[in-house]
Structure formats: structure tokens, C-alpha cells
Amino acid sequence: MADDAKPLLIKRYASRRLYNTETSDYVTLEDIAAFIREGREVQIVDLKSGDDLTRQYLLQIIAEHESRGESVLPVDVLTDLVRSYTTQAQSVVPQFLAASFEMLREGQSKLMENLTTFPNPMASMPGFEALQRQQQAFLRSMMGGFGSGGKAPRPEDDEAAAKARGARDGDEIAAIRKQLSDLQDKLSKL
Known part of the structure; x- marks a missing residue:
């Protein structure tokens, strides 16, 4: 090893x-x-x-x-995390967060790949390579270490767990997913 x-x-x-x-x-x-x-x-x-x-x-x-x-963490996300410790959603939140950060890492990886593989009309601009290196370093520092732990849960496990926990937990999870989606949109704009 x-x-x-x-x-x-x-x-x-x-x-x-x-x-x-x-x-x-x-x-x-x-x-x-x-x-x-x-x-x-x-x-x-x-x-x-x-x-x-x-x-x-x-x-x-x-x-x-x-x-x-x-x-990095908006107050509403922190609030939802605190709430998850006192609800039945506690068992699903770690799996959801792990899967979300895995998606975020994959998106970052694809973005880094796109920065280096697709021809860019700005590539001929003086200083572009330095700017590109700075962007890559920024993305690596933002994403470094996110969810390097366990594997993401299977989608069918998430669906079965959500059904078992009822509509209230489903609403909380949907709110967390929306917040994560908003965060991913902000990151992609960077």
C-alpha cells in the first residue's frame, strides 16, 4: 500500500x-x-x-x-444539519451528503478536463496559461478532500429509505438537494 x-x-x-x-x-x-x-x-x-x-x-x-x-456552508444548510440530528432523517443524511460530494467531485473533475482539452479562443491571449493554472489551483483547493471516504449509496437504496421515512423527511431531503444544486450552480459559474 x-x-x-x-x-x-x-x-x-x-x-x-x-x-x-x-x-x-x-x-x-x-x-x-x-x-x-x-x-x-x-x-x-x-x-x-x-x-x-x-x-x-x-x-x-x-x-x-x-x-x-x-x-462555505450557508446558514440554512447548517440549520438542516442540526435538524437532521433530531429527526429520523439522521440515518439518510450521511449517505446523501456522501453522494452529493461525490457528484460535486465528478463535476469538478469534468470541469478541469474541459479546461484542458477543449480548444479555447482565449488560449492565444497573453497570460492565459497562468490564469488557467490559477483557476485549476482554486478548484483543487475548493474541492480538495471532499468526501474522499466511503462509496455513494445506490439510488434504489435512497428511494426505499425515503419511502420508509415518510413525506416529512422527503421534504427535508428535497430542500437539502435544492441547496446543494444551488451550490453546484454557483461553483460551475466560477
Whole structure:
């Protein structure tokens, strides 16, 4: 297995310091965010108990970015996420989000491909290549690490789950899908 394919193991000591087992040095949350943006999978475990703390630290990284004004998640999406913890939709939301981010990654991949394969009349413009590289870097940074986890659920599983949960959950899911579609439209305009 290649080093990039296995997760980077970060151990949290009792002092709450985070230790990179690959480079044998201490790291910060910003360092961990940089590893993830570079495409690395990260696993954070408590040294003493062995508990997996990855989810907790990833949420903390997101919260810090959001609090600095680097907002990616609209308030209505955050509200729907909070609601999903208190409804029967909780079991379907992770699958839906994973499938949505997979679609977003595929769309980004196709956009990157189109930027490089189709002839562009602007290609002869001075500085176009530099602009194109900047756009690609921007898209990679925006999309880096999104949903690199599990596989997307099968569509028939989503339909059966939605029927079982009733119309109320279906409405919530439809609202989330619309919000995701709006976000994808905004990204495609970039």
C-alpha cells in the first residue's frame, strides 16, 4: 500500500498536543487542514485510550474556518444539519451528503478536463496559461478532500429509505438537494 493511500496517523497526547507519527514532530490544526487539502487521509487517535478523534478534530477545523469568515456552508444548510440530528432523517443524511460530494467531485473533475482539452479562443491571449493554472489551483483547493471516504449509496437504496421515512423527511431531503444544486450552480459559474 502506498504511503499516500494509508491515513496519516496523528496521535493526541494527554497534553492535547498532536503528534505526526510520519515526521515525528508536533502539528497544529492548520497543519492537519493542509495535509487534507493536499489529498491525504488523516486519522487522529488518543494515545492513551486509542479512541478515534478524527471526526471531532475535522469539525473543529471547519468551525475555525467558518468563524474566521471563510464561510462555505450557508446558514440554512447548517440549520438542516442540526435538524437532521433530531429527526429520523439522521440515518439518510450521511449517505446523501456522501453522494452529493461525490457528484460535486465528478463535476469538478469534468470541469478541469474541459479546461484542458477543449480548444479555447482565449488560449492565444497573453497570460492565459497562468490564469488557467490559477483557476485549476482554486478548484483543487475548493474541492480538495471532499468526501474522499466511503462509496455513494445506490439510488434504489435512497428511494426505499425515503419511502420508509415518510413525506416529512422527503421534504427535508428535497430542500437539502435544492441547496446543494444551488451550490453546484454557483461553483460551475466560477
